[in-house]
Amino acid sequence: MAVADKIRASMEKSSWIRKMFEEGIARKAKFGAENVFDFSLGNPNLEPPVKFKKTLIEIANDPSPALHSYMPNAGLLVTRKAVADYLTETNRRNFGPEDVVMTVGAGGALNVVLKTLLNPGDEVIIPSPYFVEYNFYLDNHQGVPRIVKTKPDFSLDLPALEEAITDKCKAVLIDSPNNPTGKVYGKEELRNLGELLSAYSRKLGRPIYLISDEPYRKIVYDGISVPSVFDVYTESFVVTSFSKDLSLPGERIGYAAVNPDMSDKGLVMGGMILCNRILGYVNAPAIMQRAVVRLLRDSVDVSLYQRKRDMLCSGLSQCGYEFEKPGGAFYLFPRTPIADDVAFVHDLQEENILVVPGSGFAGPGHMRIAYCVDDRTIEKAMPGFERVMRKYKK
Numbered sequence: 001m002a003v004a005d006k007i008r009a010s011m012e013k014s015s016w017i018r019k020m021f022e023e024g025i026a027r028k029a030k031f032g033a034e035n036v037f038d039f040s041l042g043n044p045n046l047e048p049p050v051k052f053k054k055t056l057i058e059i060a061n062d063p064s065p066a067l068h069s070y071m072p073n074a075g076l077l078v079t080r081k082a083v084a085d086y087l088t089e090t091n092r093r094n095f096g097p098e099d100v101v102m103t104v105g106a107g108g109a110l111n112v113v114l115k116t117l118l119n120p121g122d123e124v125i126i127p128s129p130y131f132v133e134y135n136f137y138l139d140n141h142q143g144v145p146r147i148v149k150t151k152p153d154f155s156l157d158l159p160a161l162e163e164a165i166t167d168k169c170k171a172v173l174i175d176s177p178n179n180p181t182g183k184v185y186g187k188e189e190l191r192n193l194g195e196l197l198s199a200y201s202r203k204l205g206r207p208i209y210l211i212s213d214e215p216y217r218k219i220v221y222d223g224i225s226v227p228s229v230f231d232v233y234t235e236s237f238v239v240t241s242f243s244k245d246l247s248l249p250g251e252r253i254g255y256a257a258v259n260p261d262m263s264d265k266g267l268v269m270g271g272m273i274l275c276n277r278i279l280g281y282v283n284a285p286a287i288m289q290r291a292v293v294r295l296l297r298d299s300v301d302v303s304l305y306q307r308k309r310d311m312l313c314s315g316l317s318q319c320g321y322e323f324e325k326p327g328g329a330f331y332l333f334p335r336t337p338i339a340d341d342v343a344f345v346h347d348l349q350e351e352n353i354l355v356v357p358g359s360g361f362a363g364p365g366h367m368r369i370a371y372c373v374d375d376r377t378i379e380k381a382m383p384g385f386e387r388v389m390r391k392y393k394k
């Protein structure tokens with residue numbers, strides 16, 4: 001066999017998002033792109049801020065030598081210093097460049113952290129529903145996922161989390177604002193999680209790490225903000241990217257930061273820098289590292305996403321859909337009126353509406369609607385959403 005058994009099995013399982021993507025291509029060819037309402041992908045539809053393009057042009061015209069050379073594997077010092085300053089400003093900790101590794105997106109950052117931490121068979125607790133790429137990332141480094149359901153409002157179920165902690169537990173991986181639910185965990189919730197992990201770290205005589213995946217941190221609504229994990233737990237990492245808040249997913253730029261007070265910080269950072277290199281990334285893209293220095297405090301216009309969320313929420317609730325209103329990210333995760341979310345998603349497909357079954361995120365009985373789309377797509381899809389709901393709710 002040309003392809004390894006494990007990879008072949010993963011290819012056959014092929015994610016739901018990918019299936020919807022392919023379905024979308026086929027339907028757009030058949031019915032015309034304007035008649036297909038594609039809510040399947042978390043690909044931001046807003047253009048990057050104008051300042052990004054200006055910055056790129058300035059960087060391209062910079063006559064300094066060696067702009068495109070190899071660099072320290074952790075990333076450019078000037079970038080890591082700027083990120084550290086930004087983190088110092090936004091958390092109650094003093095960060096230095098030694099606390100930051102520039103990475104190839106948040107996905108790269110997660111792989112770097114997991115490769116650094118995991119021995120074969122180590123467990124990582126993940127609250128569900130969750131971003132299913134985590135399974136592949138864990139498998140890359142021989143980690144084992146322990147999936148723990150969140151509460152019906154998608155907040156953390158701490159007693160269930162506690163029950164999942166075994167002597168193999170190496171880390172808890174959270175994502176807030178969450179993909180696929182849009183949930184933003186509260187300060188109290190995170191503080192309680194930090195206390196739980198401290199208690200079990202003491203019991204085990206070694207840290208259980210908290211990894212917080214935060215590419216949607218700046219995409220929050222109604223004036224809420226995302227509490228800092230660094231402020232509530234010492235043995236913590238933040239992994240993030242500029243993919244969503246600057247609409248740069250194709251540019252593959254992000255970072256991993258460690259809590260400046262983490263025990264064994266020097267060792268952990270040394271491991272992360274080595275892993276960034278040996279995973280084959282070597283370093284994050286050079287031009288992008290120079291660009292984000294000037295854009296750390298910028299983002300796309302988040303009020304546009306808030307408007308889309310509001311349009312979608314009010315339209316769907318009028319049609320009888322039930323959901324938790326998301327506090328951030330650009331996903332809505334409504335309950336399906338029948339338990340079989342895959343069947344319901346197929347019904348929506350017949351209306352040329354493409355969404356992803358909740359089962360694809362370990363959240364059966366739901367579906368994920370990615371509303372990073374034109375307002376027109378939301379408006380035009382609404383009659384189809386209504387017709388399908390009417391079939392089930394008389």
Ligand SMILES: Cc1ncc(COP(=O)(O)O)c(C=O)c1O
Binds near residue numbers: 106
């Ligand atoms: C929760 C979550 N984490 C990580 C990623 C990966 O982000 P990046 O494209 O920056 O690697 C995504 C992308 O959709 C995501 O939704």
